[in-house]
Amino acid sequence: MTATDWMAEESAYYMHTFNRQPIVVERGEGARVWDVDGKEYLDFTAGLAVANLGHAHPAVADAVSAQARTLLQMSNLYYTTPQLELARLLVENSCMDKAFFANSGTEANEGAVKLARKHGRLHRNGAQGIITALNSFHGRTTAMIAATGQPAYQEAWLPLASGFTNVPYDDLDAVRDATTDDTCAVMVEVLQGEGGVNVPTEGYLKGLREWCDEQGLLLIFDEVQTGMGRLGTLWGYEQSGVEPDVMTIAKGLGNGVPVGAFLCKERCNVLEPGDHGSTFGGNVLATAAAAATLRCMLDEDVPGNAARVGAYLRSRLESFAAERAPVTVGARGTGLLQALLFEEPIAREVVSAANAEGVLLNPVLPRAIRFMPPLIISEADVDECIEKLDAAFVKATAG
Ligand SMILES: Cc1ncc(COP(=O)(O)O)c(C=O)c1O
CATH class of the missing domain: 3.90.1150.10 (Aspartate Aminotransferase, domain 1)
Known part of the structure; x- marks a missing residue:
């Protein structure tokens, strides 16, 4: 044809x-x-x-083909080794302590938002609100279009999921002004990709870190696009001089095999059995591909x-x-x-x-x-x- x-x-x-x-x-x-x-x-x-x-x-193709001949899917009812190997590789090569696997960037962000809301419930008097940026992109689920500060993605799908406030990017005062007793986290990209390759001014991410520390908010970096080496370091945050509490990744993680993840510091590792799950998230095929991708990225x-x-x-x-x-x-x-x-x-x-x-x-x-x-x-x-x-x-x- x-x-x-x-x-x-x-x-x-x-x-x-x-x-x-x-x-x-x-x-x-x-x-x-x-x-x-x-x-x-x-x-x-x-x-x-x-x-x-x-x-x-070839390294990813070999990993996918070997895994397809071994085991394709087992579910999270059981332990599987590629998933745990990938979690360890990610933790050993980032500032994070724990990982959870999803199937896409959007789902990784959904998980991060749930973690932040649980943290707010436990540690900030029940706060549930998330501040995100205008011109951001966090995905296409009904909650993530509310997080995505772009009217073009939102207007046809009203009412939006509640609990997200979109403020100008690269504007610390806007985040300070938008913070209320109900805010539990700030979620931003370290550089806005879909929004037009918008690079924040030096000091913005550091300022967000300081504000979040002062207010007891979680700082979430959406590194779905900027992670896995794209900006010239394995993770984009490495160039900012600050570390987030939670980081989301996807895109380059499996080099084409769909896989995402959210990772967190131990101090906000609040999810417990029953809080979150996925049939495919952390599937053996996807995590074997991602482990091969990450090893290759580091070795070379x-x-x-x-x-x-x-x-x-x-x-x-x-x-x-x-x-x-x-x-x-x-x-x-x-x-x-x-x-x-x-x-x-x-x-x-x-x-x-x-x-x-x-x-x-x-x-x-x-x-x-x-x-x-x-x-x-x-x-x-x-x-x-x-x-x-x-x-x-x-x-x-x-x-
Ligand atoms: C920063 C960022 N977050 C989230 C997403 C959504 O990822 P996915 O399309 O894998 O759901 C994207 C996709 O472009 C993105 O660039």
Whole structure:
């Protein structure tokens, strides 16, 4: 079947909830993917910041295949070894003390919110409210759209779940002003990914830490997108000089196998039997894949590569922006989560043209393109991306 045939199948059988690019992807390897017609693309989307080790990584493929032949699912009624191995690896390589596994980033955040509310019930006079940021993204369940401070995700789904207050990001006073007797936690991304690659000013996360300590609030970092090496360190918080009480992760954790987690410090490890659970969360297949991913990431210092190549990508984007000014107005981001900014809302057109040139990019905002490649890319891959982007930019902005 051709790409056109597959797109017709989608219209016939699939709910139309995505505005997809007209590309039917069949396979991947490293930072490249190929469509059903055999066309090759350099993938600077990495399955939405997921395939951090690159597509079809042999260590992950071997772990998945070995686990599939051993045991696929057992449930949390029993102990399983990949789950415990992954929990230990995460704890040994972060500031956290305990882990709980979920199936997605949204579910990881749901678990973190439940933990925070129980902590509030026990240790802050029953407080249940969570302060989150405008332009954040925490997921798509009915509770997480209330946490996600973006009206576009909320307006069609009123009434929103109660107990979430959205305040401007990177604004400490806004958090202080929003704190009440009913507040139990503050939940933020260390850098807002979906909101447009918004980097907070230095001191913001530290200020949040101080405020939470002073008020007895839990500080939750949603590292679903920024974790697993994306920012050039294994966890984004490492660059802030402060540690959260709770951290949520997903995306790159399984390198494409769906798995999420929330982790906490021992001092707020309040969940007990019956409080939370999941049929699939912590499943042997997902946790075996994640353990292989994390081991590989640590053994090969993949975050170090993300820092080096991320700095190179940033410098190339800044030069690009300067050369193509005033249509381009700058670049922002950390590690291999970067954005190129435009004066006008042309991101979609530029991305469509870039796809045709053979590089996959993401128009994260009408005026911004997001770059989130696999973390194993080289400087030569960056050069190729910029070359194709430039050709695309010229075509998209001609006339
Ligand atoms: C920071 C952040 N949190 C949560 C989520 C939701 O994760 P998932 O789509 O796996 O449910 C995302 C997804 O983009 C995210 O970027």
